[in-house]
Amino acid sequence: MFKSIFSLSLILLFSQCTSIKNENANVTMDESTLVTDGELVLEDGNKLYGFWVGKFEMDFQDEDYPIYEDDEFEYNKKINISIDKIVGERIEGHSVVSGNYRAFSGSIKSDSGRYFVEAREPGDHPNDGIFKFQMNDTMLWGTWTAFDKKDSVRRKYELKRRIFQYDSTVALEEAEYVDYKKTKQEMIVEEDDSFEIPYYATSTQKIYEINASNTFLNEPDVANLKKGDLLIIRNAIYARHGYAFKNKALRRFFDAQDWYIPVNSDITDELSATERHNIELLMAFEKNAEEYYDHFGRF
Amino acid sequence: MRFINLTFNYKQLGKGLFFLFIAYFTYLMWLITIQYIPINLKAAFLQIKQNEIKRLHYQIAFFTHVYTSIFVLILGLFQFSDCIRIRFVKFHRTAGKVYVALVLGLAGPSGLIMGYYANGGWFTQISFCLLAIFWIWFTYLAYKHIRKGQVQKHKNFMLRSYALTLSAISLRLFKWLIVIVFELPPMDTYYIVAWAGWLVNLGIAEIIIFSQLSLLNNAKTKVNI
Numbered sequence: 111m112f113k114s115i116f117s118l119s120l121i122l123l124f125s126q127c128t129s130i131k132n133e134n135a136n137v138t139m140d141e142s143t144l145v146t147d148g149e150l151v152l153e154d155g156n157k158l159y160g161f162w163v164g165k166f167e168m169d170f171q172d173e174d175y176p177i178y179e180d181d182e183f184e185y186n187k188k189i190n191i192s193i194d195k196i197v198g199e200r201i202e203g204h205s206v207v208s209g210n211y212r213a214f215s216g217s218i219k220s221d222s223g224r225y226f227v228e229a230r231e232p233g234d235h236p237n238d239g240i241f242k243f244q245m246n247d248t249m250l251w252g253t254w255t256a257f258d259k260k261d262s263v264r265r266k267y268e269l270k271r272r273i274f275q276y277d278s279t280v281a282l283e284e285a286e287y288v289d290y291k292k293t294k295q296e297m298i299v300e301e302d303d304s305f306e307i308p309y310y311a312t313s314t315q316k317i318y319e320i321n322a323s324n325t326f327l328n329e330p331d332v333a334n335l336k337k338g339d340l341l342i343i344r345n346a347i348y349a350r351h352g353y354a355f356k357n358k359a360l361r362r363f364f365d366a367q368d369w370y371i372p373v374n375s376d377i378t379d380e381l382s383a384t385e386r387h388n389i390e391l392l393m394a395f396e397k398n399a400e401e402y403y404d405h406f407g408r409f
Numbered sequence: 410m411r412f413i414n415l416t417f418n419y420k421q422l423g424k425g426l427f428f429l430f431i432a433y434f435t436y437l438m439w440l441i442t443i444q445y446i447p448i449n450l451k452a453a454f455l456q457i458k459q460n461e462i463k464r465l466h467y468q469i470a471f472f473t474h475v476y477t478s479i480f481v482l483i484l485g486l487f488q489f490s491d492c493i494r495i496r497f498v499k500f501h502r503t504a505g506k507v508y509v510a511l512v513l514g515l516a517g518p519s520g521l522i523m524g525y526y527a528n529g530g531w532f533t534q535i536s537f538c539l540l541a542i543f544w545i546w547f548t549y550l551a552y553k554h555i556r557k558g559q560v561q562k563h564k565n566f567m568l569r570s571y572a573l574t575l576s577a578i579s580l581r582l583f584k585w586l587i588v589i590v591f592e593l594p595p596m597d598t599y600y601i602v603a604w605a606g607w608l609v610n611l612g613i614a615e616i617i618i619f620s621q622l623s624l625l626n627n628a629k630t631k632v633n634i
Contacts, residue, residue, distance in 0.1 A: 130440045131453070196441045329460065333528060334596030403595060404588045406437050406581050407444075407453065 130407035135395060135400035156227065162191045162250040162269035163371050166207055166256050169253060169266040186364040189267055191241070191250060201227055205241070206372040209356035214241055233257055243267075274371050276380070278323040280350050282342070283367055313338035322347050322388040332392060337399035344392040347385045351377040428486070434578040435482050442479045448472060461526045465538030470522035477515040478577060484508045485571045505567075509552045512570070517545035529596060533603040540607045544573040565618045572614035573607055 111378070166189035170313040186206055195202040201218040204211060216229025225245045231238035236258065243252025316339045320331065323346070332340065345360050352373030356359040364370045381389070444453045450462050461467045484504045487493055494501045524537030551566035583602045587593055593601075 130437050155549075329457065329528070330530070333457070334594045336594055392458065398456045399595065402453075404585070405433075406585050407441055 113125075129405060131401045131405045135397065137396045137400060152301075157247050158193050158196065158245060160193065161272050161274055161371060161373070162193070162245070163272040164189065164267055164269035166254075166265050166267050169264040182355050186365075187361070188370070188372060189241075189269070191267075191269060201229060203229065205231075206354045206375075209354045209361060209372070209375070210235070210237065211354065211375050212238065228237075232256075239263075247271075259330070272371055274352055274373050276351055277369075278350065278382070280320065280323075280369050281321055282318050282346060283369075284318070303379070313342050317342045322392065323350050323382070323385055327386050327388045327391055329391070332395050335395065335399075337396055337403065340396045340399060344389055344396070347381070347389060348377060351380050353377045424489075428490075431486060431575065431578070434582065435479075435486060437581075438479055438482055438577060442475055444484050445472065445475050457528070458526075465580060466522065467526055470519040474514050474519040474523055477511050477519070478574075481508055481511050481516050481574055482577060484511075485574050488567065489571070505555075509548055512544055512548040512574075513552075517541055517548070520544065527603070529603065532600060536603040536607075538574060540576060543607075544570065544610075547573065568614045569611060572610040574609050576607035579610050584608075 122393075126156045162221075165186040167186050189205060189207040191203065191205045193201065193203045196218060199217050200215070202213070202215045204213045207394050212231045212235065214229040216227060219226045223246060226241050227241065227245065229241045232241070237256065239254050239256040239258075241252065241254050243250055245251070248271060250271075251267065254265045254267070254314075256263040314336070316335055320327070320343050322343050325331075332343075335343070341360075344361065345355070345364070348355070349364045349367065349370050352371050354372035355364060386397060443454070449455075450468070451459075455462050455471070458467075458471075462471065484507060488501060488505060488508065518541075521538060521541035524539075525534060526542050527533045527537045527610050547566050547570040551570055554560075554566060555563035580602045583605055584598055587598045587601060
């Protein structure tokens, strides 16, 4: 009896522990491939200029709901509409949403304290469309419709004016989509590239305690962190600089942070020496955690 | 007609299974070792040892340990076979001498230096330093005893020495089990396996030695009766 249990558990061990490391280990990197705006003309004192930030919500017009192929469903992205230049009745700006930086241009008309804007994106990107919004000194609201009629995607938004300023002391807030009833300590970041194979990266309370922008981290500070924590702590550095995340899970996580404004697609030049050091340290531990944490090889 | 002797020998079967078990994990250790060929100061474990690997003496200790310990592990695998020990005495002696030389001269001292720089502070540093000291000490005693012809004492200390050699495997195996079952954070896991990785092995070795002792005593009493 004992023998058979022993051999059975041996066989189990053999079948499970077959490699020393995770060969598919991959540190989640958010590639910055986007172009930044070259011509930004600001006229001081114009109260419409600047960032207008808020939720980019689905707006259903028809009775038949469109079928979503990705995770747009139930998750409202954060949009940053930037008004960059107004000359006469012509307006130029750009929007940052889903890690995409898209310029737009169109017309602006004023009527009794309100401004009416209609602006189009260039149209050379499959997700380009047309913005129609009104704005005053404090609010910007309206809709966006995709050029592609087949999609019939429409979105609405009510945005508030926000000043973006890098602040190294910003700490993470407990994000709103977290189910705290189920897991008191653990937060779940869903990375659902496919609905059939949901993958959960979990992070703990540590992500609220460790700020990698204003603290010089040493090995003992990060040695006990799991990969989910390491990932969030490192990417919070980018988020503080207003990095527009392309990675869905990270975007979803940081979009839920009130202070977060997606501004830039490349922030590498703006990182402080402390941040650069911490990123390198965290990356080493993330790579190690991905490869060895749940494998036979040494951590 | 000894080869058709079908007597089912549990002890032999257990030993055979254990041999396969250790051989398999020695193979995994081999895979870990070849990650460090050619010498690369950023490979695998060294990713998180960047502060230490800058020091030349740590580099020497680390690569000495990695490149020699694997042979200690492999050599030890054949030393406990009665068949080899009895029929190929010369092999047993030569392999044993290489084992002792590697542990005393290279793998042991380099392990001690690495133990001093272990991750996790004094708690794990003490564990790994003790491990290295006991490893060297037991191996030395085993050698000393066989030179004097004290076979039983030699056996016992070799069992202890090899139990500590196998901590390379048990430490990683325990770590893997803890992570799979409890999902503990990496450093908490490390605190546990730093000590359990060799104490458990040594405990098993002591049990084996003790049971053999009582078996021997029983045999003696039977003879007396």
